Amino acid sequence: MEPVYCSQINVKICSRCKEAMESHCHTCQQDLCRHCKESHTINLDTKQHDVTVYRERMKYTPKREVCASHPRQVYEMYCESCNTPFCVSCKEHKNHETLNLRTAYEDKRKQHYEKIGKLKDDTLYSLQILRLGLKSDIRDDAKTIREEIEHLQSAIGKMFQRMNYLMDDAIITVKDDATFKYQCLLREQSLKISKRNTMLNRYEEKLERTANRPVQFLKLVKKVSLCKFQNTPSLPQGYLCSLSQDIKTEDMVKLLHKIRIEDRGKRQVKKERLLRCMTSPVLQKTITMTDLEFCHHISNVECDSVWVGDTTRVALVDIPSSAILHSLAGVPHSHGTGSHTLDNQRNLNIINNNASIIKVSFDMQTRTNVFQRKDPAWEMMCVHFSNSTLDLLIGMYNRDLKIGKILRYSTSGKLIKTIQYDQAGKPMYRIPRYLTENNNGDIVVSVWRYNEPGCVVVTDAQGRSLFSYRDSPQELYLVPRGICTDALSHILVCDRRTETVHLIDKDGQFLCYLLTKELPGIKEPYCLSYDFRNHILLVGSRLDNKISVFRYINRYALDGAPD
Incomplete structure (x- = not known):
C-alpha cells in the first residue's frame, strides 16, 4: 500500500487515520502513526508484525561517517573482539574477528x-x-x-x-x-x-x-x-x-x-486485567498434516510450532507456514490419547508401547529412555510435564482392577506422589486419558471408557479432590476427550457426544459452549492445546488430519482496560 499524502503540505499520513505517519508495518504493508503503531503492537493478532520507522522502508544508503582517530578516513569495518567500528588506518584490529x-x-x-x-x-x-x-x-x-x-x-x-x-x-x-x-x-x-x-x-x-x-x-x-x-x-x-x-x-x-x-x-x-474473552471465537487458519491420518493429541512447543500425534507417529508442524518440520515414527501408543508432552527444554517426552517414556531432544539427534514402568499390570495412558514444578505427571491404568491413578515424578526420577483416591477413600479415576495442569497448580484429568459417559476430574497439587465435571446445564452426560487450560485459568474440554468444546471456570462451573459444530473448522473436536505465548487455541479432529487455529482471548486496549 502506497502512503497517502495530504493535499496541502505533502505530509505522509497514517493508513488508518489522518495523523502524521511515523512507522511502517512490513507484514501488512500499512503506514502507521504513533497511536496506531501502539495499537498494532498491542493486539495479539498483529503484535509479531515487522514494524519499523518509515525511513528504514526506503533502504537509504548509509552515511559514510568519519573515523575519530583518522579524520581523512571513514569507518568501513567493525571489530567483534573490541565491539567498535574502525577504518583502514586502524591497525590495532588487524588480527581480530571483523565484519563488514x-x-x-x-x-x-x-x-x-x-x-x-x-x-x-x-x-x-x-x-x-x-x-x-x-x-x-x-x-x-x-x-x-x-x-x-x-x-x-x-x-x-x-x-x-x-x-x-x-x-x-x-x-x-x-x-x-x-x-x-x-x-x-x-x-x-x-x-x-x-x-x-x-x-x-x-x-x-x-x-x-x-x-x-x-x-x-x-x-x-x-x-x-x-x-x-x-x-x-x-x-x-x-x-x-x-x-x-x-x-x-x-x-x-x-x-x-x-x-x-x-x-x-x-x-x-492480574491476568484478568491484561486479557479478556472475546464475544465469539475467530477461526484464523486450518492446518493439514500430510503425515498423519487424524489428530489424537497436540503438544505446544511455544515457538510457533506444535507436535501432533495419532496412534503410530507424531509430527512437528510449523503453525505460520503449515509445513511439517519433522516426523517421528516407531513410538506406537495404542490408546492414541495424551501420549506426549514438552519439557522446559522443548524436548519431546513420549509414551512408547504403553510401557516406557522416551525423551527426544529438541534437535532430534538423541533419544533417551527416561522412565520404565515397574509393574506390567499398569499401563501408561497419558503424560504431562509441569512447567511450574518441573515434575512429570503420568496417568496409569490397571485392566484387572479397572482403576487408574496419577503418578508425580521429580526430574531425577523419584516418585513424589501417587494420586488415586478421594478424601472418602473412593477411586477417582477409571481410565485417565488426557492430563494437564492449571495455572494454580490444579491437576486436570479427562476420564472415560469407550461407549460410556465420562468426566473431568480436578484435584489440587497435593491430590485432594476438588470437583468432577460431568455435564453442562443442558446435557444429560459428558463424553470427554482432549482437555487444556488457558491464560485465564479456564478449563476447556472436548465433548464427543455433542461435537462441542466446553468452557468451564477453575471451580468447575460451566460458562459456555466455546466451539460448536456449526462453526467453520469444527469437525468432531478431539484434542486441544493452548498457546500461552500467542494466546491461540489449537483444535484437532478425530475424523481427519486437520488442526483448526482459533482466537477467543485478546488483550485490552489501553483505553479500555478495567480499573
Missing part, C-alpha cells in the same frame, strides 16, 4: 529491535495496565485503610472505654497520616512507571535517530545496556493494618503506636 560495517549494523540493529519489541509486547504493556490501575487502587485502598483503622478504633474502644475522649483525637490523626502516606506511596509508584516508560521511549527514539548511521548506532548499543529496562520496578502491592497483642493500658498514645503497617509484597498485574 553494514552487516554488523543490520545484525545488531535487528537484535536490539527484537529485544525492544519483546519489552514493548509484554513488560511495557503490563506496566501501562498497572499504571492505569493505580488510580483505582489509590481510591479503593485508601478507603480500605480507613475502614480497617475504624475497625481497630472500635476494638480499642471496647477495651478502653475510660479513655474514649483521648481516643477520638488520636484516631483521627492516625487515619489521616496513614492515608496521606499511602497516597504518597502510590504516587511515587506512578512516577517510577512514568520514568521507566520515558527511559524506554527515549532509548527507542535514539535507535530511530541512528537509522542509516551505523557508527552512531553501534556506539549507542555499546554504551547503553538493555538490562536496566528488562526488570519491572519493585512496587509494593500495598499495606495491611493490624493491632499488636502487646497492649499497654497505661498510655493511649503507646497503644496507638502498636498499629503496624506491613508490606504485602511486590505489586502484580
Whole structure:
C-alpha cells in the first residue's frame, strides 16, 4: 500500500487515520502513526508484525561517517573482539574477528529491535495496565485503610472505654497520616512507571535517530545496556493494618503506636486485567498434516510450532507456514490419547508401547529412555510435564482392577506422589486419558471408557479432590476427550457426544459452549492445546488430519482496560 499524502503540505499520513505517519508495518504493508503503531503492537493478532520507522522502508544508503582517530578516513569495518567500528588506518584490529560495517549494523540493529519489541509486547504493556490501575487502587485502598483503622478504633474502644475522649483525637490523626502516606506511596509508584516508560521511549527514539548511521548506532548499543529496562520496578502491592497483642493500658498514645503497617509484597498485574474473552471465537487458519491420518493429541512447543500425534507417529508442524518440520515414527501408543508432552527444554517426552517414556531432544539427534514402568499390570495412558514444578505427571491404568491413578515424578526420577483416591477413600479415576495442569497448580484429568459417559476430574497439587465435571446445564452426560487450560485459568474440554468444546471456570462451573459444530473448522473436536505465548487455541479432529487455529482471548486496549 502506497502512503497517502495530504493535499496541502505533502505530509505522509497514517493508513488508518489522518495523523502524521511515523512507522511502517512490513507484514501488512500499512503506514502507521504513533497511536496506531501502539495499537498494532498491542493486539495479539498483529503484535509479531515487522514494524519499523518509515525511513528504514526506503533502504537509504548509509552515511559514510568519519573515523575519530583518522579524520581523512571513514569507518568501513567493525571489530567483534573490541565491539567498535574502525577504518583502514586502524591497525590495532588487524588480527581480530571483523565484519563488514553494514552487516554488523543490520545484525545488531535487528537484535536490539527484537529485544525492544519483546519489552514493548509484554513488560511495557503490563506496566501501562498497572499504571492505569493505580488510580483505582489509590481510591479503593485508601478507603480500605480507613475502614480497617475504624475497625481497630472500635476494638480499642471496647477495651478502653475510660479513655474514649483521648481516643477520638488520636484516631483521627492516625487515619489521616496513614492515608496521606499511602497516597504518597502510590504516587511515587506512578512516577517510577512514568520514568521507566520515558527511559524506554527515549532509548527507542535514539535507535530511530541512528537509522542509516551505523557508527552512531553501534556506539549507542555499546554504551547503553538493555538490562536496566528488562526488570519491572519493585512496587509494593500495598499495606495491611493490624493491632499488636502487646497492649499497654497505661498510655493511649503507646497503644496507638502498636498499629503496624506491613508490606504485602511486590505489586502484580492480574491476568484478568491484561486479557479478556472475546464475544465469539475467530477461526484464523486450518492446518493439514500430510503425515498423519487424524489428530489424537497436540503438544505446544511455544515457538510457533506444535507436535501432533495419532496412534503410530507424531509430527512437528510449523503453525505460520503449515509445513511439517519433522516426523517421528516407531513410538506406537495404542490408546492414541495424551501420549506426549514438552519439557522446559522443548524436548519431546513420549509414551512408547504403553510401557516406557522416551525423551527426544529438541534437535532430534538423541533419544533417551527416561522412565520404565515397574509393574506390567499398569499401563501408561497419558503424560504431562509441569512447567511450574518441573515434575512429570503420568496417568496409569490397571485392566484387572479397572482403576487408574496419577503418578508425580521429580526430574531425577523419584516418585513424589501417587494420586488415586478421594478424601472418602473412593477411586477417582477409571481410565485417565488426557492430563494437564492449571495455572494454580490444579491437576486436570479427562476420564472415560469407550461407549460410556465420562468426566473431568480436578484435584489440587497435593491430590485432594476438588470437583468432577460431568455435564453442562443442558446435557444429560459428558463424553470427554482432549482437555487444556488457558491464560485465564479456564478449563476447556472436548465433548464427543455433542461435537462441542466446553468452557468451564477453575471451580468447575460451566460458562459456555466455546466451539460448536456449526462453526467453520469444527469437525468432531478431539484434542486441544493452548498457546500461552500467542494466546491461540489449537483444535484437532478425530475424523481427519486437520488442526483448526482459533482466537477467543485478546488483550485490552489501553483505553479500555478495567480499573
